[in-house]
Amino acid sequence: MLNDQMLDDRFWPRTLAVAEVGWTAENLRNFSDFKDRLKYHGLRLQQMGIHFHPTPEIEWETRKIGEKPISGFQVMFRPPGKDQERQV
Numbered sequence: 001m002l003n004d005q006m007l008d009d010r011f012w013p014r015t016l017a018v019a020e021v022g023w024t025a026e027n028l029r030n031f032s033d034f035k036d037r038l039k040y041h042g043l044r045l046q047q048m049g050i051h052f053h054p055t056p057e058i059e060w061e062t063r064k065i066g067e068k069p070i071s072g073f074q075v076m077f078r079p080p081g082k083d084q085e086r087q088v
Helices: 004-011 016-023 031-038 041-047
Strands: none
Touching: 004 016, 016 031
16 A cells, blocks of 8 residues: 655656656757756755756756755746746
């Protein structure tokens, strides 16, 4: 039987990769760029209490238990076909 932690472990970060493929035009997909951006989601998932499998190929940004959460994140996105990022 699977518990919540086991389900999270199987679900994340695969869901982030599926979203990347779904939202990014095929000609703009860049795996190296995706891996660089993906590492920052580790801290985000951790702060939301989501257990995830830390894929060894990614240099995950996380914090140790007891460290204060990091504040001041800016959410940026680049609309498809645009060269400039925008803050959300």
